[in-house]
Amino acid sequence: RLFMLDYIVWESFKTVSKRLFSQFLRRSVWAYFFGSLAVLLNALMVHGLYFGWAPWAWGYALAIGLLVAPAVALLDLWWARRQLSKAQKVFLGQAKDLQEARQAYRNLVHWPLLSVARVMGPHLLSTMGGFLLAIDVAHRFGGFPTGPLDMLYLLPWYPINAALHAIIEYLVGASQSPRLLAYLRERFGDEVVVYPRLRIPFVLKVLGVLLALGLLPLLQVGSLVYFRLESTNLPGLVAWGLFSGLLLMVAGGILLSREVARPLQAVLEGMQAIQHGKGSVRVSAVAWDELADLALGFNNLAQALEAERQRNLELYRDTVQTLAAAIDARDPYTRGHSQRVGAYAQRIALKLGWDAQRAYQLYITGLLHDIGKIGVPEAILKKTDRLSAQERQMIESHPLIGYEIVRQSRALKAHLAGIRHHHERLDGCGYPDGLRGEAIPPEARILAVADIWDALTSHRPYRPALKPSEVYPRLLHEALDPEAVQALGALWREGALDALLEEAQQQGGVQSYLAEQKGDKEPSHPSFSMSKTE
Known part of the structure; x- marks a missing residue:
């Protein structure tokens, strides 16, 4: 019976973990899709204004981008799967010991940073290589007006555009992993927790995200003007830079505010849970700033309160048992x-x-x-x-x-x-x-x-x-x-x-x-x- 009970409990945990991991993957894929779409549209606008394309060339370039995008996306998904392999192994029920759970926890804690590394590395290189190769073929055999040598003028611009995508991936990744971290803590206990050593001051994070999302579009416009001063579309480039910068700053502010509010809300909910007498209350929100210290401090306090509560409960029980034994x-x-x-x-x-x-x-x-x-x-x-x-x-x-x-x-x-x-x-x-x-x-x-x-x-x-x-x-x-x-x-x-x-x-x-x-x-x-x- 005990074996059957353990089996049923483990199967139940596997079902829940698979569902959580599937939701995590689905939301991450959608976030990647919308981030890639935003970057693609930004690239299309910048290239079209920079080279002064005719209307038909805009459609041609969009078709080339949509042709290259699936291959890049498949490479990205394969790379992301490798980055999440340790977490996937635990959540799909292929491993259940504490050591592998700790590796999965560390994997998910660093997932936002791993996403940035993926976008600024394999994603950027594959996008540049695939896009330039497709442009070369289209220019030679398909009548596309711009050749790959002309595209080299934009070489300093590509990392800037990729940085926009990387910031979006970071913010979205930080919002998706806490549910999985909370599940691992619930399943394996406090021993599974691995705290990130990286600490970014909160003020630098806020300024970095807002300024990056707001000024990067202007920076890329500035770099374009520097390399092509004779461009007749300078007003259009500046207008697009201002518009996209404002749009990204608003979107970044919303995402950043959610990231800041998430650990604060988690700590508040934890305090309310303790107030209502719930035990084993922990916060699993991801943060690399002072809010991480706040969450860590709360968890240490909750653990100390739980230990004290357990000691009082044992004293209470032992006292009552002693009294009952004296009566009997x-x-x-x-x-x-x-x-x-x-x-x-x-x-x-x-x-x-x-x-x-x-x-x-x-x-x-x-x-x-x-x-x-x-x-x-x-x-x-x-x-x-x-x-x-x-x-x-x-x-x-x-x-x-x-x-x-x-x-x-x-x-x-x-x-x-x-x-x-x-x-x-x-x-x-x-x-x-x-x-x-x-x-x-x-x-x-x-x-x-x-x-x-x-x-x-x-x-x-x-x-x-x-x-x-x-x-x-x-x-x-x-x-x-x-x-x-x-x-x-x-x-x-x-x-x-x-x-x-x-x-x-x-x-x-x-x-x-x-x-x-x-x-x-x-x-x-x-x-x-x-x-x-x-």
Whole structure:
């Protein structure tokens, strides 16, 4: 069962990771497409104005560009696939150990910079080579008015145009990778995180992006004028430079503002998550400036708070367990009873679909459910004869005593309902308040089932333990929550309660339940009726 559970969980993670990676690739491809289209149109405008093309030459040049673009795009996609190979291996389920996950995390952290390197390297060289080759063929055999030697005048301009594309790729890449980084952290924990060593001051990044996107078009116009002073289209080149510079500055400002807002928003959401009591809150936003230090500081703080919360939780649990053990120790026959009731109740709650945190709270309630027996004389607790009316009244007061003890602590408020009402019955014949049906809190209804189950499957001084096969049918006919009883029965049949049943037998100093089940001999004790005070 554990193997099957691990397999199902791993397959679920693979499905999610493949979907995330597919979305990442799809958005990156679209970003590359629009960036390439923008650069192509800019190149077309600059070349046409620079050389003074006739209208038909503009269409001819556009056709040449569209012919070369697919080959360049295929080379770019192949190169990008190589750059993302380590991340792809993890997200497609081909690797799942921590070391490979760290390599994938490092790969994605540097993805924006890798995109810049790809555009300014293979992309630029392949575009220049393919475009000049196509122009040469078109000029020689197709009547295109401009030859490759004329294009060499524009050689200093090509890196400037590629830089525009590189900046767009950087901004888009930084916006796409955080979701994958967050998934890797969730899947593999904090150990997977690899922080980039590069730090770019925030002011330089802002000025660099805005000035680059705004001034590069003017710079390329200036370089064109320098190399072709006799151009008759100087006003058109300047106008296009101003227009494209303004357009790119606006677009760059929007993208840059999103990049800045992303880690800030992530930190804000993380603070809100911590405020609402969520654990393992981390920020996975990518940044290479002071915002990266902010995210790192938040993660360190969140990790310290989580560790402190875990220590407090363990102290809280250990304190309650110690108190429960002290209560149970007053009677050797009930030693471990509160611990087992809490464990039974937690398993039943999970079986009924409760979330893990709420089920754990019920486990703590189970530890405390009999705390009121502190106020019951030890002689009555250990008495093996029939109880008098006064003694029974004393026994039945322990939920109220426990309620009064626990309500003094605000930290234990969530456990009050279970402590007070775990002896109530659906038919109203329980105590101390005689509640009926849905009026009984769900925590108390589950605890009632767990309490009786453990009492009857454990040894008592007035009778030996009953077999689960004897106890379960009785529970079905008692005024107990039927869903809780059925959940308990399912757990028993699955073998999920064997360890607790065996522990109950060992606490009584007799054979374990599992060994007893192997025997064919019928129990020699008579059938006992169910007691509401067990």
